[in-house]
Amino acid sequence: MVEPGFKARVEALVASIPRGRVMTYGQIAALCGNARAARIVGGIAHFGDPGLPWQRVVNVRCGLAAGYPGGRAGHKQVLEAEGVAVSPDYQVNVMELLWWPPRD
DNA sequence: CGTCTGACGATGC
DNA sequence: GGCATCGCCAGAC
Numbered sequence: 001m002v003e004p005g006f007k008a009r010v011e012a013l014v015a016s017i018p019r020g021r022v023m024t025y026g027q028i029a030a031l032c033g034n035a036r037a038a039r040i041v042g043g044i045a046h047f048g049d050p051g052l053p054w055q056r057v058v059n060v061r062c063g064l065a066a067g068y069p070g071g072r073a074g075h076k077q078v079l080e081a082e083g084v085a086v087s088p089d090y091q092v093n094v095m096e097l098l099w100w101p102p103r104d
Numbered sequence: 105c106g107t108c109t110g111a112c113g114a115t116g117c
Numbered sequence: 118g119g120c121a122t123c124g125c126c127a128g129a130c
Contacts, residue, residue, distance in 0.1 A: 006127060025112055029126090035113090036125045042111040043128065059112060067111035075111090 006032055007044050013101070014045075017056045020083040021099030022092050024060045031101065042067075055079055062094045 009032040017023055025038040034040075038060075045054045046067055055078040058064055064086070068075040072090040079086050086092055 029112085034126065037127060038112040039110050039125070040112090040127045043109080045111050047129085054111080057111080060114095065111040 006034065006037065006040060007048060009033070010041050010044050011049050011052055014052045014054060014057055016101060017053055017099060019053075019056075020097070022056045022058050022062075022079070022084060022094075022097045023099055024058055024062075026060050027098075027100075028057065055082070056084075056099075058092055062091045062098075064090045064092075 010028055013028050013031055014023075025041045026035055028041050029035055029037040032041075041057070042065070045057060045065065054065070055068065055075055064072040064075040064079070066072065070077075076086045076090055079092065084092060084097055
């Protein structure tokens with residue numbers, strides 16, 4: 001089943017991120033077939049489907065999104081509310097929280 | 105159909 | 118090791 005567009009794949013992938021886990025833009029982009037399209041994922045994040053858990057999407061540095069409603073501070077609170085530990089530097093523990101979809 | 109932009113990434117200094 | 122710049126591809130206008 002091939003999604004019609006890149007956007008649809010990203011949205012589907014973000015929606016598949018389990019609670020308490022996070023993924024990077026580059027990772028999502030790579031899984032969608034274009035590791036260089038990380039910025040596209042960001043664009044979709046802002047004007048895409050607001051019902052998706054974009055709070056579980058962080059950049060490769062494990063840093064929170066800059067344009068998230070409320071800023072990184074708001075993003076941080078949402079993540080902590082989901083059980084995700086966020087450092088005071090607005091960074092997440094990639095080694096523990098970075099999630100990867102099952103390739104089964 | 106051409107052009108600009110972007111919630112990023114990698115590289116250079 | 119931190120900051121600046123270029124590059125990137127797909128979407129929006």
